[in-house]
Amino acid sequence: MRAVINHYILCIATVVCAFSGVQMVSGQTPYPDSDIAIEKAFRKQVDEYVALRNRLESTLPALSTKATPEEIDAHELKLRILVQNARAEFKRGSIFDSRTAAYFLRLIKQNYPRKKRAELKTAALTADTNEVLLKVNFPYPDDQELLEMPPKLLLALPELPAELRYRFVRKALLIVDRENRVIVDFMPDAIP
Amino acid sequence: MKSQSKFLSIVSLIFFLLSSSPAQAQMSEITLPLKDGSVRFLAVGDTGRGNDDQYELGRVMAEYHKKFPFEFAILTGDNIYGKEKARDMKEKFEDVYRPLLDQGVKFYASLGNHDESNQRFYELFNMNGNEYFNFKKDCVSFYSLNSNYMDRRQLEWLNNTLATDDSKWKIAFFHHPPYSSGKRHGSSEDIREALEPIFVKYGVNVVFTGHEHFYERIKPQKGIFYFITGAGGKIRSGGIKKDSDFTAKGFDTDLSFMLVEIAGDEMFFQVIAKSGATVDSGKIALPQKALTKAAK
Ligand SMILES: [Fe+2]
Numbered sequence: 080m081r082a083v084i085n086h087y088i089l090c091i092a093t094v095v096c097a098f099s100g101v102q103m104v105s106g107q108t109p110y111p112d113s114d115i116a117i118e119k120a121f122r123k124q125v126d127e128y129v130a131l132r133n134r135l136e137s138t139l140p141a142l143s144t145k146a147t148p149e150e151i152d153a154h155e156l157k158l159r160i161l162v163q164n165a166r167a168e169f170k171r172g173s174i175f176d177s178r179t180a181a182y183f184l185r186l187i188k189q190n191y192p193r194k195k196r197a198e199l200k201t202a203a204l205t206a207d208t209n210e211v212l213l214k215v216n217f218p219y220p221d222d223q224e225l226l227e228m229p230p231k232l233l234l235a236l237p238e239l240p241a242e243l244r245y246r247f248v249r250k251a252l253l254i255v256d257r258e259n260r261v262i263v264d265f266m267p268d269a270i271p
Numbered sequence: 272m273k274s275q276s277k278f279l280s281i282v283s284l285i286f287f288l289l290s291s292s293p294a295q296a297q298m299s300e301i302t303l304p305l306k307d308g309s310v311r312f313l314a315v316g317d318t319g320r321g322n323d324d325q326y327e328l329g330r331v332m333a334e335y336h337k338k339f340p341f342e343f344a345i346l347t348g349d350n351i352y353g354k355e356k357a358r359d360m361k362e363k364f365e366d367v368y369r370p371l372l373d374q375g376v377k378f379y380a381s382l383g384n385h386d387e388s389n390q391r392f393y394e395l396f397n398m399n400g401n402e403y404f405n406f407k408k409d410c411v412s413f414y415s416l417n418s419n420y421m422d423r424r425q426l427e428w429l430n431n432t433l434a435t436d437d438s439k440w441k442i443a444f445f446h447h448p449p450y451s452s453g454k455r456h457g458s459s460e461d462i463r464e465a466l467e468p469i470f471v472k473y474g475v476n477v478v479f480t481g482h483e484h485f486y487e488r489i490k491p492q493k494g495i496f497y498f499i500t501g502a503g504g505k506i507r508s509g510g511i512k513k514d515s516d517f518t519a520k521g522f523d524t525d526l527s528f529m530l531v532e533i534a535g536d537e538m539f540f541q542v543i544a545k546s547g548a549t550v551d552s553g554k555i556a557l558p559q560k561a562l563t564k565a566a567k
Contacts, residue, residue, distance in 0.1 A: 144400030146392040148357035155389060195461075222353040224384050227447060230421040230465035238423055244388075257388040 117182045118237050124174040125254070128166075128263050129240045132256060135161040159259035163216050166261075171215050174254060175266035183236065183252065188271045190235035200270045202226060203247040211248045213267070219246070219253070219260040297547035301338050301530075302539070309534035310408045311339065313376075314444065316347030316481020317383070318503035321363035325504040328526045328545045333370035335543060339530050344368075344376055345413065347481035347500060348383025348446030350396065355387050365395065379406065381415040383446035383482065405432050411533050412438035414475075416445035418462050426465065433473035439557065440533055443470065444479040448499045450492055452515030453483035455507060470495055476557065477538065485510045485523035486542055488551060492517075496555050498540075502527045522550040 135158065142154045175183070187196070207224035219225075226247050236245060239254065243263065246253045252269035253262055303311075313332060318325055351363050365372065372378075372395065380396035381403075382388070391398040398404060402417040403425050414432070417425060433441065448456075449463035459482070470478070471493050481501030489497035503526065511521040526545040531538065542551040 142392055143394075144392055144398075145394040148360035148393060151389050151392050152357050221355045221387055225386075225419060227384055227419045227459075227462075228421075229461040230426070231461060233420070233422040241424065244420060260387070 114182060117178055121174065121179050121182075121237055125237075125239060125243065128174070129242050131165060132158070132162050132242060132259070135165060136258075155259055159218060159261055162256070162259055162261050166216055169215055169264075171264060173215070174264035175252075180266040180269075183266060183269065184271050186235050187232065187269065191229065191232055195229070195231075196270055199229065199247065200250070203249055203270065206248075208248045213248065213251055213253075213262070213265055215262055215264055217262050219255050219262055221260065298334060298338070299541075299543065299547060299549035301335075302541050302549065302552045303339055303530060303532040304534060304539060305339065305532070306534040308409070309532050310411050311341040311530075311532050312408075313341050313344040313528055313530055314347065314479045314498070314500050315344065315503040315528040316446070316479075316499075317349040317484055317501040317505065318346065318367070319349060319351035319359075319363040319385070320353075320504040321359070321367070322504060324506075324526055324545065325363075326367050328503060328528065329367040329370070331543065331545055331547055332368070332528060333374075334547075335530060336371055336374060336376065339532075339541075340374075341376065341530065342408070344371070344378045345415070345444045345479060346378055346380040346396070347444050347479050348381045348418075349385045349481060349501075349504075350380050350383065350390060351387075352385045352504070355390070360393065360395075379413065379415055381445045382417045382419055384419050386419075403428065405436075407438060410439040410535075412436050412441050414441070414443040416443055416466075418445040418447040418459070418466075418480075421462065421465050426469070429466075429469055430473075433469065433475070436473070439536070440477070440538070441473065441475045442477045442479070443475050446480060446482050448480040448482055448487075448489075448497065448501075449478070450489045450497050450517050451480075451483050451499055452487060452489075452512045452518045452521065453485070453499075453507070453510055454512055455510060456483055458517075467493065467495075477555065479529070483507065483510060485521065486527045486529075486550065487511060487518060487522075488520040488553075489517045490519045494558060498529065500527070500529050500542075520551045525550075 139154060139157050203226055206226045210220050211223050228245055239245065242256060244255050244257045246255050250270055251265045251267045253265040255262055351359055377397055378395060380390060380398055382390060388402060390396055391400050391402050404415050406413050447459035447462045449459055449467060451458045475495060477496045479498050479500055483499050483501045484505050484507035485502050487499040506526055508524055511523045527542055527550060530541045530543060536557040538555040540553055541549055544550050
């Protein structure tokens with residue numbers, strides 16, 4: 080009986096949080112999904128993006144591995160426009176929903192010590208990324224720095240398909256397409 | 272009489288201007304042995320600015336190529352700063368090194384924090400679509416790595432490729448220096464932590480990096496020789512800490528590049544400044560352990 084009551088309390092709390100926009104942080108609030116389920120959902124979203132962009136890319140002439148700069152420019156631009164049009168309705172949070180963002184925060188905290196996180200925060204805030212507009216479906220400008228991702232974090236975070244990259248911009252963690260530079264999604268305040 | 276002295280001053284002025292041109296006047300003697308059948312290359316990083324200094328250094332490189340005909344060049348990243356449109360590739364790379372490209376010098380690039388991944392498709396960077404890759408020149412195996420995104424996939428590839436690599440010399444080049452006495456960036460400890468155990472395990476002998484805009488030869492660390500050669504486009508004057516334990520030799524007052532020759536069990540290097548002066552040179556011998564292993 081007690082378990083049933085607890086279950087109802089949890090459901091009500093989840094609904095309240097969902098409607099009020101409050102983030103449920105794992106470890107602080109009971110959370111029904113396991114980490115595996117969160118990762119699975121994350122991968123599903125990521126794979127869906129990759130399937131879409133690969134399908135769109137297959138409609139373009141293949142880019143040679145010995146291309147001219149003009150061919151590289153043209154391919155990048157065409158692919159970007161195709162992806163942007165196909166994802167015009169996408170908003171922030173399609174991949175980093177609140178549960179996933181909380182999970183990522185926990186992973187970063189657990190796998191990257193406080194001192195390192197402070198260094199990373201300083202590096203991210205002083206990097207030459209001021210002109211990166213944090214907007215889903217916008218391109219990461221080609222003249223902005225790509226701050227190096229700490230290998231330790233890359234090993235701790237869910238691995239992305241080769242087409243995608245994690246990038247820190249100021250305090251946010253982005254997922255960016257490495258070929259068309261589209262910002263696929265991002266979570267703000269990603270360095271705890 | 273007056274017109275004669277005027278003529279003489281003009282002649283001396285022209286002579287002075289010609290003789291002060293860095294590519295002609297202060298060329299150092301080549302200290303490299305130029306042995307038959309040796310592997311010869313140039314190493315430089317942080318080049319892609321398209322500024323006057325980069326062009327001037329490019330001309331000095333071309334002059335040295337006449338004396339020391341290197342077959343290829345390795346780029347340690349930040350190949351193109353700022354925009355990376357077709358015209359930038361031309362102005363910040365192709366036009367700068369045109370004399371070398373015309374002589375058939377091949378450039379092998381690695382990616383820095385200012386480089387788009389799409390550079391891997393650019394024909395003249397010889398990356399064949401890969402952000403990290405391996406190529407061999409006689410007894411030397413080169414590993415171009417992407418230190419800007421050292422993920423599991425790349426680390427596995429590096430482990431697997433090195434595990435079956437029986438080359439006498441194993442050389443890695445990438446952007447972020449595992450050891451550095453730079454005041455601005457300093458050692459990239461995360462990269463060191465990820466790569467050094469692999470380098471030690473599989474006997475990587477020499478590492479070339481950039482990111483810091485100066486030249487530094489690091490005292491050997493765990494048997495590995497590290498060089499920072501990131502003064503290819505802009506100098507960070509006074510960028511090297513004076514009291515660093517890492518420094519074997521530092522040079523931070525002019526742009527520079529490295530000329531390298533590998534002949535058998537020995538690697539020779541000579542570091543040339545934009546002024547044409549030699550600022551460092553030396554020889555590295557393959558350790559006995561590597562020699563025994565390579566002989567098997
Ligand atoms: Fe750099």
